[in-house]
Amino acid sequence: MILTKNYEGGIALLEKESEIISEGEYSVASISEYQVEMCNISKSFAGVKALVDVTLKVKAGEIHALIGENGAGKSTLMKILAGAQPQDKGTIKIGGREVKIKNPKDGLENGISVIYQEISLIPDVSVMENIFLDEFNEKKNIINWKDLKVRAKKYLDDLGFGEIDVSEKVKNLSVAYQQIVEICKALNRKSTVLVLDEPTAVLTMKEVEKLFELLNQLRDEGVSIIYISHRLDEVFSLTDRITVLKDGNLVNTVESQSINEDELVRMMIGRNLDTFFPERKTSMGKVVLSVKNLKAGNLVKDISFEVRSGEVLGLSGLVGAGRTEAVMAMLGIDNLDGGIVELDGKKIKFKSAKDAFKHKIGLLPEDRKSHGVLLNMPIKHNITLTCLNNFSTASCINLKKERSFVNQFSNEVGIKAASLDNNVSSLSGGNQQKVALAKLLAAHSRILILDEPTRGVDVGSKTEIFKLINDMVEKKCAVIMISSEMTEIIGMCDRVIVIREGVSVGELQKEELSEINLIKYAMGVTKDESKQN
Numbered sequence: 001m002i003l004t005k006n007y008e009g010g011i012a013l014l015e016k017e018s019e020i021i022s023e024g025e026y027s028v029a030s031i032s033e034y035q036v037e038m039c040n041i042s043k044s045f046a047g048v049k050a051l052v053d054v055t056l057k058v059k060a061g062e063i064h065a066l067i068g069e070n071g072a073g074k075s076t077l078m079k080i081l082a083g084a085q086p087q088d089k090g091t092i093k094i095g096g097r098e099v100k101i102k103n104p105k106d107g108l109e110n111g112i113s114v115i116y117q118e119i120s121l122i123p124d125v126s127v128m129e130n131i132f133l134d135e136f137n138e139k140k141n142i143i144n145w146k147d148l149k150v151r152a153k154k155y156l157d158d159l160g161f162g163e164i165d166v167s168e169k170v171k172n173l174s175v176a177y178q179q180i181v182e183i184c185k186a187l188n189r190k191s192t193v194l195v196l197d198e199p200t201a202v203l204t205m206k207e208v209e210k211l212f213e214l215l216n217q218l219r220d221e222g223v224s225i226i227y228i229s230h231r232l233d234e235v236f237s238l239t240d241r242i243t244v245l246k247d248g249n250l251v252n253t254v255e256s257q258s259i260n261e262d263e264l265v266r267m268m269i270g271r272n273l274d275t276f277f278p279e280r281k282t283s284m285g286k287v288v289l290s291v292k293n294l295k296a297g298n299l300v301k302d303i304s305f306e307v308r309s310g311e312v313l314g315l316s317g318l319v320g321a322g323r324t325e326a327v328m329a330m331l332g333i334d335n336l337d338g339g340i341v342e343l344d345g346k347k348i349k350f351k352s353a354k355d356a357f358k359h360k361i362g363l364l365p366e367d368r369k370s371h372g373v374l375l376n377m378p379i380k381h382n383i384t385l386t387c388l389n390n391f392s393t394a395s396c397i398n399l400k401k402e403r404s405f406v407n408q409f410s411n412e413v414g415i416k417a418a419s420l421d422n423n424v425s426s427l428s429g430g431n432q433q434k435v436a437l438a439k440l441l442a443a444h445s446r447i448l449i450l451d452e453p454t455r456g457v458d459v460g461s462k463t464e465i466f467k468l469i470n471d472m473v474e475k476k477c478a479v480i481m482i483s484s485e486m487t488e489i490i491g492m493c494d495r496v497i498v499i500r501e502g503v504s505v506g507e508l509q510k511e512e513l514s515e516i517n518l519i520k521y522a523m524g525v526t527k528d529e530s531k532q533n
């Protein structure tokens with residue numbers, strides 16, 4: 001297969017070089033308006049209809065949003081396009097020509113690159129090796145490391161991420177930086193179809209801006225971009241057309257300019273959304289947890305905060321500011337190099353997450369797949385893992401009691417699953433996140449630390465999750481919430497500590513919370529100046 005430009009600036013896929021007549025002109029009978037045509041695609045997993053007769057058509061030089069509730073079938077459709085999963089039925093055309101994409105190699109050869117929600121880089125090798133991985137093969141046994149370094153650096157500089165060390169192992173990078181490395185890898189493949197699954201979930205506003213600039217640039221170069229997101233503001237600001245899926249079915253494809261947010265939400269969830277941030281009765285108690293002058297590794301230099309029972313404390317800041325790292329060190333998961341942690345006014349040193357859990361402190365980790373859930377265990381066991389004692393007598397689990405709890409609880413959290421006996425790995429990304437949260441809520445912790453609690457969760461379910469958090473807070477639970485979504489911080493928190501470059505630089509009360517104030521603190525503007533706005 002040969003990928004070449006067509007006369008409209010789009011991309012054509014030719015079988016032989018002889019099909020090219022002159023630049024931009026070739027002897028293929030018909031050239032489709034669409035770069036990607038997935039027609040009547042169906043897919044089932046052991047009785048679960050993930051996709052039913054879905055058609056998706058994406059033009060060259062278009063950013064096309066693919067949206068829908070958790071479990072609607074978005075990732076499955078993209079996995080089929082990339083060759084990660086076979087469809088049961090339906091055809092795929094790329095550049096007007098029908099193609100059989102049987103495996104990921106076929107996907108790559110057809111110019112398709114997917115950046116999944118869960119990063120798929122090799123953690124133990126360097127940034128540059130990950131970017132150029134496709135270039136390593138047995139024929140090329142001499143690697144020009146100097147050249148790789150220069151080229152990797154250029155990609156990162158061009159994207160505005162020159163601070164990433166190309167020789168650093170990927171596992172040592174933040175999730176946001178790992179995502180940038182994934183994008184560099186796709187760019188190096190000269191992909192003509194780029195799929196991004198929730199790419200901004202871990203990026204801050206500044207990084208999102210940079211990413212959007214890059215995506216607009218790629219669109220202008222004729223790349224077809226399929227953009228999966230639960231953030232509707234992004235969908236409107238970035239994309240040209242939107243395809244909505246619901247329960248595995250196509251609802252519609254519309255021009256982004258032709259629809260407003262309420263109409264889109266109705267298409268997605270089949271109803272209106274009343275209040276996004278539900279009301280909470282606030283009644284704060286005394287300080288339950290406090291940290292002073294926390295120091296850990298290079299990222300946590302001097303962080304102090306305290307949280308009261310019945311309070312939601314936000315930790316805000318740019319990606320890499322040290323929020324997650326501070327919490328990990330506080331709980332003894334990572335090394336704590338200095339500072340004081342107090343629980344109920346008494347000095348304490350947690351040895352591990354398990355130790356913290358014994359003190360009724362629960363953590364919802366940022367990396368759901370590695371730390372939040374046990375993927376190869378049933379959904380029901382994941383949920384009751386933290387509260388098995390409630391259903392056990394004399395080391396025997398009362399299975400009936402356990403099942404009834406799991407049924408009720410998974411309903412409350414809104415987990416969509418064919419059966420709660422299925423493994424968590426069979427769930428969509430957003431539903432896995434809900435299992436991680438359910439597991440934590442079921443433990444009835446008195447202090448909850450939620451790191452990006454609604455990552456990958458659809459709009460309707462976000463509201464449900466906020467209600468559950470509010471219920472816990474009304475029962476006097478103290479919540480520490482780390483979130484890159486500023487609207488979420490503003491809508492949910494009673495108070496916010498802003499962290500910049502490993503230091504807690506400011507505290508904002510509820511009435512002071514605004515995007516502009518949060519950004520100013522995060523970027524280093526003094527408190528008095530920020531309050532004037």
Ligand SMILES: Nc1ncnc2c1ncn2[C@@H]1O[C@H](COP(=O)(O)OP(=O)(O)OP(=O)(O)O)[C@@H](O)[C@H]1O
Nearest residue numbers: 045050070071072073074075076426427428429430
């Ligand atoms: N490997 C699998 N085994 C069993 N069921 C699966 C598997 N992969 C997906 N499913 C099911 O297919 C349906 C669609 O899932 P998919 O991941 O495509 O949803 P999604 O729209 O991407 O959701 P999200 O927004 O949560 O990422 C879900 O019901 C899911 O549980």
